[in-house]
Amino acid sequence: MSTDTETRGTLGRLRASPFLADLLTNRLAVVGLTIILGMAAIAVYARVTYDFGALTSSQLGTEITDRAPPGWLGPAPATQQLFGTDAAARDIYKRSLYGAWLALKFGTITVGTSTTVGVGLGIIAAYYGDVTDNVIMRTMDVLLAFPPLLLALALVAIFPRDLGLWRAVVALVLVYTPRFARVVRGAALKVLEDEYVDATVALGATDPRILVRHILPNTLAPITVQSTLNFGLAIIDLAALSFLGFGAQAGTPSWGLMLSRGVENGLLTGEWWLSFFPGLFLAITVLGFNLLGDGMRDALDPRMREAVD
Amino acid sequence: MNWTQFLFRLVEPVVPPRFVIKRLLLLVPVLFGVASVVFAILHLAPGDPAIVIAGQRASTEQLEQIRQELGLRRPLWEQYLSFLWDAARFDFGQSYSISRGNSVRSVIADRLPITLELAIYGQAAGILLGIPLGIISAVKQDSITDHVTRIGALTGISVPIFWSGPLLILLFSTYLDVFPTSGRIDSTLFLPETWTLFGRELPLTGMITVDTILLGNTEAFLSAAHHLFLPAVVIGVYSTALISRMMRSSMLEVIRQDYIRTARAKGQGAKITLMKHGFRNALIPVVTVIGIQFGTLLGGAVLTETVFGINGMGLTIVTAIGVSDYPVVQGTVLTFALLFTLVNLFVDVTYSYLDPRIQQ
Numbered sequence: 001m002s003t004d005t006e007t008r009g010t011l012g013r014l015r016a017s018p019f020l021a022d023l024l025t026n027r028l029a030v031v032g033l034t035i036i037l038g039m040a041a042i043a044v045y046a047r048v049t050y051d052f053g054a055l056t057s058s059q060l061g062t063e064i065t066d067r068a069p070p071g072w073l074g075p076a077p078a079t080q081q082l083f084g085t086d087a088a089a090r091d092i093y094k095r096s097l098y099g100a101w102l103a104l105k106f107g108t109i110t111v112g113t114s115t116t117v118g119v120g121l122g123i124i125a126a127y128y129g130d131v132t133d134n135v136i137m138r139t140m141d142v143l144l145a146f147p148p149l150l151l152a153l154a155l156v157a158i159f160p161r162d163l164g165l166w167r168a169v170v171a172l173v174l175v176y177t178p179r180f181a182r183v184v185r186g187a188a189l190k191v192l193e194d195e196y197v198d199a200t201v202a203l204g205a206t207d208p209r210i211l212v213r214h215i216l217p218n219t220l221a222p223i224t225v226q227s228t229l230n231f232g233l234a235i236i237d238l239a240a241l242s243f244l245g246f247g248a249q250a251g252t253p254s255w256g257l258m259l260s261r262g263v264e265n266g267l268l269t270g271e272w273w274l275s276f277f278p279g280l281f282l283a284i285t286v287l288g289f290n291l292l293g294d295g296m297r298d299a300l301d302p303r304m305r306e307a308v309d
Numbered sequence: 310m311n312w313t314q315f316l317f318r319l320v321e322p323v324v325p326p327r328f329v330i331k332r333l334l335l336l337v338p339v340l341f342g343v344a345s346v347v348f349a350i351l352h353l354a355p356g357d358p359a360i361v362i363a364g365q366r367a368s369t370e371q372l373e374q375i376r377q378e379l380g381l382r383r384p385l386w387e388q389y390l391s392f393l394w395d396a397a398r399f400d401f402g403q404s405y406s407i408s409r410g411n412s413v414r415s416v417i418a419d420r421l422p423i424t425l426e427l428a429i430y431g432q433a434a435g436i437l438l439g440i441p442l443g444i445i446s447a448v449k450q451d452s453i454t455d456h457v458t459r460i461g462a463l464t465g466i467s468v469p470i471f472w473s474g475p476l477l478i479l480l481f482s483t484y485l486d487v488f489p490t491s492g493r494i495d496s497t498l499f500l501p502e503t504w505t506l507f508g509r510e511l512p513l514t515g516m517i518t519v520d521t522i523l524l525g526n527t528e529a530f531l532s533a534a535h536h537l538f539l540p541a542v543v544i545g546v547y548s549t550a551l552i553s554r555m556m557r558s559s560m561l562e563v564i565r566q567d568y569i570r571t572a573r574a575k576g577q578g579a580k581i582t583l584m585k586h587g588f589r590n591a592l593i594p595v596v597t598v599i600g601i602q603f604g605t606l607l608g609g610a611v612l613t614e615t616v617f618g619i620n621g622m623g624l625t626i627v628t629a630i631g632v633s634d635y636p637v638v639q640g641t642v643l644t645f646a647l648l649f650t651l652v653n654l655f656v657d658v659t660y661s662y663l664d665p666r667i668q669q
Binding site for chain 1: 339340342346350464468472475476478479603605607608611615626631635638642645649
């Protein structure tokens with residue numbers, strides 16, 4: 001550890017935070033973070049480089065062979081495609097890479113929205129208590145009474161098909177929000193017991209000011225962990241809904257949909273590459289978020305730890 | 310002890326304590342809310358049930374007649390009240406299309422045991438493997454065993470069932486041809502509807518591995534087990550990963566407690582302390598997690614059934630949503646929610662026996 005004045009700036013502040021210091025010494029968390037950053041780089045690369053139209057529309061009738069095995073597999077009809085081609089002669093490598101963009105984009109929207117709404121509801125329930133608390137939390141209880149994926153399945157039925165992945169996003173936001181609300185309410189109730197909140201009230205602070213300036217910052221740690229762990233879940237669930245036929249529209253290079261097409265077209269004929277590669281990308285991404293989330297939970301203030309499930 | 314005390318001792322475990330009754334009463338508003346959500350879903354869903362039933366080519370008069378029969382012309386509040394009344398009696402009417410003419414109740418009665426069987430095997434594998442793995446991992450913290458178990462568990466929860474399932478089918482069915490790709494039993498085998506016990510005909514359970522044992526049909530049992538093996542492995546690995554993770558962190562917390570140190574200081578052996586004091590206390594949070602993750606497990610069963618072509622509740626709900634068979638969607642979703650709620654009630658009660666402080 002250097003105490004040089006020049007490293008004092010950000011690094012010094014970083015070290016001053018035991019949470020970040022613990023996190024960075026946790027090797028698994030660093031691996032997780034690396035995976036996520038790598039996937040994000042892939043996502044941006046694919047988004048910028050590839051032509052979305054060519055990835056979604058069928059390439060049958062062009063010179064590209066359909067269901068061709070990966071090029072490096074040997075003498076069989078040599079293909080240029082690293083991961084082979086699918087039943088519509090589309091390049092699985094490019095589609096898998098583009099899938100990272102879709103997964104991270106829709107995952108971020110899903111987790112971001114449910115975190116924001118859940119945090120708002122949780123803090124309001126904790127702060128106002130009484131009827132407000134009861135109305136909010138009993139509604140959350142009802143949503144929590146459904147097995148998560150089944151509630152999502154029932155909800156996607158409401159939305160028109162052409163909404164594509166968006167209907168999966170809306171359904172999953174309704175599924176996840178109650179979890180955030182519950183975690184945040186618990187954390188906020190603990191903060192409210194602290195004397196400085198009373199002091200702030202005595203000083204005449206307004207409700208919004210207390211909520212945003214004093215309670216919210218002190219519940220951020222469990223929220224961050226919950227969001228990270230939920231990110232992995234959201235990416236799996238989005239893919240699951242697409243896999244079951246209630247997410248991405250036909251042709252979209254989403255991992256879940258590619259897997260379902262792979263199962264349909266290649267499972268019994270042994271064309272493993274149709275489902276192997278998209279699933280591999282999906283599993284690695286989810287593992288990245290779970291590794292990071294686990295590391296964050298370990299690094300978290302032990303008093304807050306029990307608030308996160 | 311006089312005889313009244315003795316009698317009371319006998320029935321004591323059967324009489325639900327006030328805590329359980331309170332929890333049961335709290336279920337009522339939740340289930341009411343659940344039913345309302347399900348009702349709302351049906352009425353917000355696009356599409357006209359009459360068209361789903363009669364088809365696009367039906368005449369206006371036919372459609373109107375069906376709407377009248379289904380009560381869709383009645384005011385909304387009347388439909389809502391009659392739905393609640395029907396739901397309370399577990400009556401969801403008849404299936405529109407996937408099992409046309411049959412009551413939703415009979416569809417559920419046919420398919421629920423199939424899903425339960427899968428979920429029970431998955432959950433059992435998870436408990437039997439996950440709990441010991443979690444304990445070993447915690448006791449040997451930071452050893453190679455611990456690292457392997459932890460990374461294994463993290464991988465287990467990160468790999469989606471709809472990827473591991475197809476890969477297993479590719480390897481063991483398509484390439485090695487040692488397991489069937491789908492179905493529940495060889496198509497050449499037929500099972501009767503009932504079985505006989507002491508000369509009385511009794512209905513079968515619908516869980517195929519149980520039924521084949523009840524019938525004493527070894528060949529059918531082996532075929533059923535053969536078919537169930539891969540799906541059970543997929544769901545069992547997932548549940549093992551979830552439970553071992555929780556067991557590890559719970560056990561780690563407990564073995565740092567003062568009472569463990571006290572027991573050791575009093576000269577009690579390490580193993581006995583661990584099992585007597587550590588295990589029981591570490592189990593408390595794990596019981597809760599087993600309850601919560603039962604919901605995830607039911608979602609896992611839906612995906613497993615879809616991958617392996619098992620016609621249980623999961624595949625039913627997926628098909629029903631696809632063809633807008635709303636009574637079936639309502640009935641299955643409500644059944645899943647009820648099942649999940651009851652499992653959590655059971656977990657809460659178990660929890661209160663493990664940790665009596667909760668009851669207050």
